[in-house]
Amino acid sequence: MYRYDAIDKSILTDRSNEFRHQVSRRLAGDMTEDQFKPLRLMNGLYLQLHAYMLRVAIPYGALSSNQLRRLAWIGRTYDKGYGHFTTRTNIQFHWIKLRDAPDILDALAEADLHAIQTSGNCIRNTTTDPYAGATADEADDPRVWSEAIRQWSTIHPEFSYLPRKFKIAVTAAPEDRTAAKVHDVGLQLRRARDGQLGFEVMVGGGLGRTPYIGQTIREHLPVRHLLSYLTAILRVYNRLGRRDNIYKARIKILVASLGAEEFGRQVEAEWAQIDHDKVDLPDTELARIRGAFSRLDFEALPAISPLFDATRKADQGFARFARNNLKPHKAPGYTIVNISLKPPGGVPGDCSSEQMDVVADLAERFGHDEIRVTHEQNLVLPHVRLDDVPEVYAALNAAGLATPNISLASDIIACPGLDYCALANARAIPVAQAIAARFAEPELAQKVGELKIKISGCINACGHHHVGHIGILGVDKKGEEYYQLTLGGSGAEDARLGDVLGPALAYDQVAPAIDALVDAFLKERQGGERFLDTYLRVGLTPFKAAVYADAH
Amino acid sequence: MLIKLHDHHVETAEDAFVVLEADEPAPAQGPVLVSLARFQADGDAWLSAGRKVGVVLQPDEPVEGLAYDLPRLSLVALTFPKFRDGRAYSAAALLRERYGFTGEVRAVGDVLREQAHFMVRCGFDAFEPSDGSTPEQWARSAFRFHHVYQAAADDRAPAFLEREGAGSASPPRSV
Numbered sequence: 109m110y111r112y113d114a115i116d117k118s119i120l121t122d123r124s125n126e127f128r129h130q131v132s133r134r135l136a137g138d139m140t141e142d143q144f145k146p147l148r149l150m151n152g153l154y155l156q157l158h159a160y161m162l163r164v165a166i167p168y169g170a171l172s173s174n175q176l177r178r179l180a181w182i183g184r185t186y187d188k189g190y191g192h193f194t195t196r197t198n199i200q201f202h203w204i205k206l207r208d209a210p211d212i213l214d215a216l217a218e219a220d221l222h223a224i225q226t227s228g229n230c231i232r233n234t235t236t237d238p239y240a241g242a243t244a245d246e247a248d249d250p251r252v253w254s255e256a257i258r259q260w261s262t263i264h265p266e267f268s269y270l271p272r273k274f275k276i277a278v279t280a281a282p283e284d285r286t287a288a289k290v291h292d293v294g295l296q297l298r299r300a301r302d303g304q305l306g307f308e309v310m311v312g313g314g315l316g317r318t319p320y321i322g323q324t325i326r327e328h329l330p331v332r333h334l335l336s337y338l339t340a341i342l343r344v345y346n347r348l349g350r351r352d353n354i355y356k357a358r359i360k361i362l363v364a365s366l367g368a369e370e371f372g373r374q375v376e377a378e379w380a381q382i383d384h385d386k387v388d389l390p391d392t393e394l395a396r397i398r399g400a401f402s403r404l405d406f407e408a409l410p411a412i413s414p415l416f417d418a419t420r421k422a423d424q425g426f427a428r429f430a431r432n433n434l435k436p437h438k439a440p441g442y443t444i445v446n447i448s449l450k451p452p453g454g455v456p457g458d459c460s461s462e463q464m465d466v467v468a469d470l471a472e473r474f475g476h477d478e479i480r481v482t483h484e485q486n487l488v489l490p491h492v493r494l495d496d497v498p499e500v501y502a503a504l505n506a507a508g509l510a511t512p513n514i515s516l517a518s519d520i521i522a523c524p525g526l527d528y529c530a531l532a533n534a535r536a537i538p539v540a541q542a543i544a545a546r547f548a549e550p551e552l553a554q555k556v557g558e559l560k561i562k563i564s565g566c567i568n569a570c571g572h573h574h575v576g577h578i579g580i581l582g583v584d585k586k587g588e589e590y591y592q593l594t595l596g597g598s599g600a601e602d603a604r605l606g607d608v609l610g611p612a613l614a615y616d617q618v619a620p621a622i623d624a625l626v627d628a629f630l631k632e633r634q635g636g637e638r639f640l641d642t643y644l645r646v647g648l649t650p651f652k653a654a655v656y657a658d659a660h
Numbered sequence: 661m662l663i664k665l666h667d668h669h670v671e672t673a674e675d676a677f678v679v680l681e682a683d684e685p686a687p688a689q690g691p692v693l694v695s696l697a698r699f700q701a702d703g704d705a706w707l708s709a710g711r712k713v714g715v716v717l718q719p720d721e722p723v724e725g726l727a728y729d730l731p732r733l734s735l736v737a738l739t740f741p742k743f744r745d746g747r748a749y750s751a752a753a754l755l756r757e758r759y760g761f762t763g764e765v766r767a768v769g770d771v772l773r774e775q776a777h778f779m780v781r782c783g784f785d786a787f788e789p790s791d792g793s794t795p796e797q798w799a800r801s802a803f804r805f806h807h808v809y810q811a812a813a814d815d816r817a818p819a820f821l822e823r824e825g826a827g828s829a830s831p832p833r834s835v
Contacts, residue, residue: 269746
């Protein structure tokens with residue numbers, strides 16, 4: 109993976125010193141909270157319901173063992189012994205004191221970590237495929253381009269005071285594991301017929317109050333022009349995006365009001381006038397970055413591991429884990445290990461410092477020192493030998509990290525909700541826990557198969573409910589928590605916004621309603637259909653009947 | 661107070677320009693700084709009289725509207741109605757990079773030292789800080805970073821060019 113050189117490190121140090129200085133001015137009263145707010149936000153520091161929350165960037169979701177251990181240490185030293193992995197593949201610590209923040213940033217910088225641009229109206233952490241460099245189906249390694257974007261977007265002089273936050277996702281595989289189409293900019297890497305690598309550039313996707321699926325403004329942008337083209341997009345947005353209403357300030361609103369075609373035309377006109385050579389990375393720099401990600405040290409192994417197969421036959425728990433949490437690796441004899449942070453009764457995305465240390469040790473011993481964070485709030489060991497999986501599984505199991513539910517009904521995305529967040533209308537975590545409890549019986553979860561349930565505690569949609577196969581949105585009805593259900597959303601390559609099922613349900617009706625939906629699905633299902641497939645085939649009617657018949 | 665940047669030095673400067681409000685009569689001589697509308701009304705007369713003229717642009721007045729006048733202008737002042745309103749950064753970058761404007765580009769309005777780094781990199785070379793910043797404070801904030809990642813309107817070499825200059829001293833790293 110990419111390791112920071114002297115220049116990268118120097119920028120982190122300078123940034124950390126700058127923030128230390130700003131915090132001391134704030135604590136001394138030389139700055140108002142209004143003036144300080146955007147500065148702390150650009151360093152990832154939010155003021156939440158109970159305390160400051162520090163959001164640490166995990167650029168494109170990639171961590172070394174050393175870095176994960178440092179995060180564990182921060183959780184132990186400055187928080188209550190855990191951290192929370194987010195849908196932006198970052199990590200949040202929820203119990204931070206303002207006066208500790210500069211020391212934390214220094215401690216992070218020692219491990220090449222930082223909180224730069226994890227908040228504020230700037231270009232946020234770029235996300236990519238958690239299986240990058242491990243999956244056989246990618247056209248190129250998307251981390252190369254994510255790192256190029258990381259450098260370009262860091263402390264960008266022109267784009268640090270945008271109308272609103274700005275999120276970019278890069279994917280290089282036909283199976284989109286990044287939700288690229290619901291990003292401000294989604295980049296899909298592909299090879300053209302002539303073999304040339306290019307990006308399909310999609311803009312204006314997003315969730316929140318006004319959800320949109322991104323629209324393509326360029327079918328094939330030659331990869332070397334990525335940064336100059338992004339500059340053109342950001343410049344048009346910075347100049348024309350609305351600043352009078354924060355709910356209409358995202359680029360999706362600009363794209364929708366101009367129309368994607370007109371927006372694309374303006375971007376192309378701007379791009380034509382930009383000095384590309386000044387902005388785009390030279391081949392030497394791209395080669396340097398690419399070199400940092402190339403791995404040639406996979407062992408030549410047989411595709412089959414007798415130990416792995418024997419363990420699978422002997423141990424039902426292992427077999428279930430292997431079935432749901434392992435994904436095919438491009439190198440024979442290797443596999444991708446997904447670590448679920450959605451145990452029954454747990455908080456989606458939470459991970460204790462002890463668990464982080466366990467994962468870091470496993471990555472170091474068995475996983476080429478690499479860990480990834482997924483936008484579905486799980487972890488990944490991308491390169492593990494099949495021979496080593498039984499030992500990795502045993503260690504994960506001992507640490508409560510072997511929940512075999514990747515992409516199943518209990519692998520739920522939920523925002524922090526009313527338990528932590530000042531914006532929320534309703535609780536999200538207890539709803540997730542109640543639903544997960546119903547699928548704790550592995551046979552049922554397995555029978556239902558892939559089912560993505562996503563829960564947001566308010567219309568800001570941090571839990572991505574619009575793109576859940578089943579989406580759940582917390583709303584406030586005269587001071588009571590109610591929940592609006594949507595069906596048929598998807599954040600993947602088949603991206604689509606969910607359809608409203610019917611009237612909102614009371615808190616204690618939600619979990620029974622999910623049961624009713626699943627029962628209706630099992631009745632309607634044909635062959636190996638996923639919930640989503642069945643819904644798209646039969647529509648709302650049987651589901652509506654099931655839930656609202658049940659409710660009466 | 662007016663602060664100017666010359667060859668990486670930041671110092672206080674006398675403001676030679678008189679700011680004219682909408683219908684305020686112009687003084688008999690000397691440089692004037694006016695709104696775009698006033699410039700469109702009276703600019704030609706002042707310029708033909710050999711006076712220095714500056715224009716204050718609001719964020720919703722695109723720099724493109726000044727394209728043909730720029731060679732005759734001594735100063736373009738770009739307004740930050742709130743420090744969070746970042747449109748003037750793009751305006752400054754366009755003035756310098758697209759139109760090759762070599763006159764003064766001044767930041768006016770809600771101008772805070774925390775933004776100094778961004779302003780200098782986008783091509784601003786004069787500042788009216790609204791937070792009482794001294795030139796020393798301004799310079800510290802503007803030049804805090806020893807390295808930068810992007811090419812911008814200033815003359816700083818981005819990291820990728822610095823690395824190129826280092827040649828084989830910084831080989832690709834891999835684990």
